[in-house]
Amino acid sequence: MRIGVNLLAVIPGKIGGMEQYVRNLITYSQKNNEAHEWYLFLSTHNFHTFSEGRHLHKILFHDISRAHELFHQQIQALRLDLWFCPLLILQPIDVTIPSVINIPDIQHEFYPQFFDAPVLQWRRENYQSSAQKSSAVLTLSEFSRRSILEKFQLPPHKVHAVHLDSSGEFSLPMRPEQDQVFRLKYQLPDHYGLFPANTWRHKNHLSLIQALAILRNTYNYKVNMVFTGFPQEAHQTVINAISQHQLRDQIKWLNYIPQDEMPSLYRNAHFLCFPSLFEGFGIPLVEAMRSNIPIICSNAGSIPEVVGQAALLFDPHVPEDIAVKIAAMSDPAIRADLIAKGTRQATLFSWDKCARQTLAVFQSVLRKTSS
Numbered sequence: 001m002r003i004g005v006n007l008l009a010v011i012p013g014k015i016g017g018m019e020q021y022v023r024n025l026i027t028y029s030q031k032n033n034e035a036h037e038w039y040l041f042l043s044t045h046n047f048h049t050f051s052e053g054r055h056l057h058k059i060l061f062h063d064i065s066r067a068h069e070l071f072h073q074q075i076q077a078l079r080l081d082l083w084f085c086p087l088l089i090l091q092p093i094d095v096t097i098p099s100v101i102n103i104p105d106i107q108h109e110f111y112p113q114f115f116d117a118p119v120l121q122w123r124r125e126n127y128q129s130s131a132q133k134s135s136a137v138l139t140l141s142e143f144s145r146r147s148i149l150e151k152f153q154l155p156p157h158k159v160h161a162v163h164l165d166s167s168g169e170f171s172l173p174m175r176p177e178q179d180q181v182f183r184l185k186y187q188l189p190d191h192y193g194l195f196p197a198n199t200w201r202h203k204n205h206l207s208l209i210q211a212l213a214i215l216r217n218t219y220n221y222k223v224n225m226v227f228t229g230f231p232q233e234a235h236q237t238v239i240n241a242i243s244q245h246q247l248r249d250q251i252k253w254l255n256y257i258p259q260d261e262m263p264s265l266y267r268n269a270h271f272l273c274f275p276s277l278f279e280g281f282g283i284p285l286v287e288a289m290r291s292n293i294p295i296i297c298s299n300a301g302s303i304p305e306v307v308g309q310a311a312l313l314f315d316p317h318v319p320e321d322i323a324v325k326i327a328a329m330s331d332p333a334i335r336a337d338l339i340a341k342g343t344r345q346a347t348l349f350s351w352d353k354c355a356r357q358t359l360a361v362f363q364s365v366l367r368k369t370s371s
Contacts, residue, residue: 001036001362004080008067009087010046013230013256017283018104020167021140021354022086023050028355030056036359039078041071068092082362086138090130098369100362101130102138105280105301107202109151114201116233128152131159135365138162138358140281141302162357163306164281165349169263170290182264186254189224193326194269194293196262196284197276198229204275204298205238210319211326213245223326226269228254266291271329274298275316282306286349289342294335296325308348310341 005026010019026038030053039057040050047060061070071092075083083099085091090101108115108123115123131137131152137159139145145161148154182188197203205227215221242251257265266272272288274297285306288295295311297303304313312328314321328334 001366002039002079002081003036003362004039004041004075004078004083006041006071006083006085006087006091007046007050008041008043008061008064008091010042010049012046012049017164017281018087020283021102021104021164024165024167024351025086025355025358026050026056028351029359031352031355039074039080041074071095081366084362085130085134088130089126090134093130093133098135098365099133100136100138100365101134102140103127103131103144103148104140105144105278106147106151107278107280109147111202111278135369136160136361138361140164141305143302143305144280160357160361162354162361163349164283164286164354165351166283166287166290167259167262168351169260170266170287172263174263174267179264179267182261183268186252188226188252188268191270192224192226192252192268193271193273193329194226194228194266194288195273195275196228196257196265197274199232199235199238201234202276202278203229203234204277204316205234206241207316207319207322208273208275209238209241209245209247209251211322212247212250214319214323215326216247216250219323219327221327222250224250224252225273226252226254226265228257228265230256262287263291266293269293271296271326271335273322273326274303275314275322276300276303277316279303279306285311286346289346292339292343294329294338295342296322296329308341308345310338310345312338 010022037055039059041059043061043064050058052058059074061067080097083095083097086102088103090099108120112120131154139148139161142161145159148159149156212223215223242248266287271294274284276298277300279301282303295307297311298316299313300316312325314325
């Protein structure tokens with residue numbers, strides 16, 4: 001199978017879990033089956049960040065404005081069998097060979113208020129038409145699969161849920177001395193909760209900030225938190241809320257942390273707090289399970305599907321509920337139970353499994369086309 005992959009939208013370090021997904025899927029698909037030839041279509045922004053190999057080829061587009069024309073030329077010249085768009089939409093929409101896309105979620109159908117008018121219009125114009133015109137749609141969870149089927153009125157056999165995993169760094173042997181160096185490097189507090197997320201509106205930083213204020217003001221219980229991630233559209237609102245609640249001494253913001261240091265960030269943490277209002281999957285949940293730290297998290301979107309019994313769930317709209325679950329992290333018995341359940345839950349996820357299931361979808365698409 002000769003597979004073309006549209007990766008023009010990959011902006012290194014800026015698109016969160018979907019970048020991990022793309023890179024790991026390609027790597028593990030190569031390990032699973034070397035009979036396939038992969039052709040990665042890249043831009044000047046990301047070309048240098050992808051490797052090349054015996055069955056892995058890179059094509060650089062210098063002029064993105066000519067992408068539509070160049071895609072068609074290359075698809076024909078390389079005699080591709082299948083076109084894969086792992087980042088949201090089918091491009092080119094008029095591709096003439098079997099195609100598969102990945103829509104991680106359709107948040108805009110549930111929270112249109114989180115998107116500015118041009119982005120919302122773009123999503124509404126492109127998501128459903130891409131899903132309808134592609135041969136198959138991948139998504140990241142059964143929750144997202146059901147949402148896409150319901151909202152876009154697609155036949156059940158066309159949409160496939162394929163879970164993700166944490167990055168490979170989280171499966172390496174633990175190194176306590178490395179974790180200690182990391183703690184000193186970033187001057188981290190002895191005990192802290194962790195929330196790794198760009199400041200998109202749906203990540204719900206505000207409810208967590210309110211919960212911290214409740215714990216301090218009502219119960220005289222001060223909890224330190226470490227936030228990581230790139231500033232996004234809600235960033236100034238979040239910064240204002242931290243100042244308003246006088247929580248600057250309790251919240252440390254690390255912005256971007258190199259991927260190889262992320263396991264130390266988790267292992268030094270006392271717990272993961274994940275208050276997101278909407279997720280198609282939620283890779284930090286698996287990262288926490290593999291790091292042996294307990295999880296408290298939202299009961300929304302795909303999150304309950306990913307954590308199973310390995311977390312304390314809260315209503316993300318109720319800061320008081322978040323506060324109660326944070327306070328529970330001081331109980332050693334609760335922590336030990338959640339960590340043990342997380343270790344078991346983490347065995348459900350692997351990039352190898354993700355790659356095998358994805359390739360199976362590709363092959364089923366080609367079989368249907370040839371029959």
